[in-house]
Structure formats: structure tokens, C-alpha cells
Amino acid sequence: MLCFGAGSPEPKRAARALHEADPELEKWCRISLGELGLTSLARKVRVGWNPRMRTTAGRAWWPDAMIEMNPRLKDISEEEIQRTLCHELAHLVAYERAGRRRIKAHGVEWQVACADLGIPGEKASHELPFEGRKQQRKYAYHCNHCEEVIERVRKMRGSAACYTCCRKYAGGSYDERFLLVERKL
């Protein structure tokens, strides 16, 4: 996940602007969070479809408690929608449980949350499963802070910082401390 700074190719966008809310998916999240005893998160969680997403299947925003889903999932399958929703909700569950403790985006806390939500052994990837035309990723970017590695098909222009760390330690603003560093794949 990325947090873009000045001069980046992607437009700077407000994290809180939810595109097309989906009350049904939201309801499912609320019920699941209630079952896990996370009542405050259950009240806050929001889910919507973002038509500007391209190859990313889903995104979870913390501490906004917001999940963005790629509308192309609707062309794939119900199962893929559900699995992506679980994957993203697991991120929110892991951060909620961790509180102020620092955790890795796809670390053990997230894996436990995936199992709790019914998708044990879930993969760390956020890419859409496009049948037969999976593009080879050529570039990798590393966050020295949380150790997350982000893989890309294209080289990133401008500077980008780790979304997870910017969210957790810089109030969501671009922060050079969490600059992503290119490394060999």
C-alpha cells in the first residue's frame, strides 16, 4: 500500500471520501466485527466501490476504518468479492486489536484476523486475479520501517512513502521517514 507525496503520478486524494457506499457489504462487516467483539470498529466501518482503482483489488484505510473495493471484482465472481472484503477487513481487525502497537501489514496479526474471518492461509497480494494476463512485476520497493515490500509492473515516478507507516505514525500525511526504496526483485 502506498502513500503518495508531491510529484507522484497519482493524484492526491482524501482518504475519507468514500466513492460508492455498499450498505450490504458494510452490514456483513458490522456483523462479523460484532461476532469478534470489536463493537467500536463495527460502528465505524465503511465499505465502498472505487471506480478509479485499476489492478488493486481492495484497500483498507486505517484509522478511517474504510474499505475500498475495485468494481471490476463484480465481473469476476461473488467469491472474489467476499474474499477481498475479508482480506481488507482483516487489516482493520489487526490494527484495531494492535492499538498503538506497531505491526506489519501482512504479519501474524493480520494472518490471525484472516483465520478469524474464515480465510485462513490468505495471500498477502492485493492484485486482482485477471485470468491469463498477469503482468510480470519488475520493480520492488521496500519500506525500511515496517519492512513491507511493494511490487510494481512499472517504475514509480516521483517519491512515494509507505502508506501503512504514514497512516500509523504521520496522521496519514506523506512523511519522508517512510520513503520507499527501490530494490532488486
Ligand SMILES: [Zn+2]
Ligand atoms: Zn493486504
Ligand SMILES: [Zn+2]
Ligand atoms: Zn512501512
